[in-house]
Amino acid sequence: xxxxxxxxxxxxxxxxxxxxxxxxxxxxxxxxxxxxxxxxxxxxxxxxxxxxxxxxxxxxxxxxxxxxxxxxxxxxxxxxxxxxxxxxxxxxxxxxxxxxxxxxxxxxxxxxxxxxxxxxxxxxxxxxxxxxxxxxxxxxxxxxxxxxxxxxxxxxxxxxxxxxxxxxxxxxxxxxxxxxxxxxxx
Numbered sequence: 001x002x003x004x005x006x007x008x009x010x011x012x013x014x015x016x017x018x019x020x021x022x023x024x025x026x027x028x029x030x031x032x033x034x035x036x037x038x039x040x041x042x043x044x045x046x047x048x049x050x051x052x053x054x055x056x057x058x059x060x061x062x063x064x065x066x067x068x069x070x071x072x073x074x075x076x077x078x079x080x081x082x083x084x085x086x087x088x089x090x091x092x093x094x095x096x097x098x099x100x101x102x103x104x105x106x107x108x109x110x111x112x113x114x115x116x117x118x119x120x121x122x123x124x125x126x127x128x129x130x131x132x133x134x135x136x137x138x139x140x141x142x143x144x145x146x147x148x149x150x151x152x153x154x155x156x157x158x159x160x161x162x163x164x165x166x167x168x169x170x171x172x173x174x175x176x177x178x179x180x181x182x183x184x185x186x
Contacts, residue, residue: 015056015064015114015125021133022112024105025065025143026050028167029072029150031174045072047080047102048167050147051112051127054140066114068127074100087130106146109139151176 030046050067057063070080074097084100085091087110092100110130117126133139149159151171160168171177 013058013064014116014123015053015066017114017116017125020056020112020114021054021137021140022051022066022110022130023054023140023143024049024108024110024146025052026067026147027102027105027149028147028163029152029171029176030069030167031151031171031176033170033174046070046170047072049102049105051110051130052140052143053112064125066112066125066127083130087132089132103148103150106148107142109133151180 026048028048028050030048032043033046034041034043035046046069048067048069050065053064053066068083070083071078072080074081074084074092081092087108111133112127113129113131114125115128116123118124147159147162148156149163149171150156151174160171163171
C-alpha cells in the first residue's frame, strides 16, 4: 500500500429538479450549532429533516434522500414553521405551538419541491418547499427504516451510527452531546 494520497472529487449524484412525491425518512436533532449570519456568529439549536423521493432513484437503484436543516423554532418568522405549515397545508393551532413533536413527521408523505443551486462552482439539490399530497394521489410506500435521533432521548441514540459522518461530526461538537458524554463518564 502506498502512503501517497491525492485529492479526489466527491461523487455526488444529483437528483433532478422538480416536484416529487416523497416521504419523511429522517428527523435528526443536531444540537446547538454555530452559524455565521451577515458577518456575525450565533449559536442556535438545529434539526435536520430528510425525505426519500418515491419515483426517482440513483443509477445504482437506491432512492435519492434529500435533507434540509432548520433552526428548531416555531416562531412566526422561522423557516421551520413556514415550511411545516406549507407541508401540512394549514397553520399551527395555538395548542400545537406550545409543543409540536417532530417525531410525528417520520413517514409523512408530501410533494417535495427540489431546485438546483450553484455555490462555489458546484451544483447542489436544495429542498425549497413541501406541500400535502393532492386529494386522490396515492402516497408513496412507507420508508422501511427511518431514522429518528434526539440527543435528549436515549431510546434514539442507537441511530447515531446510521447518520452521515458530517452529521455525526456536527452533533459531537454540540454542547448537548458534550454534556451527555460528561454524564456518562461520571
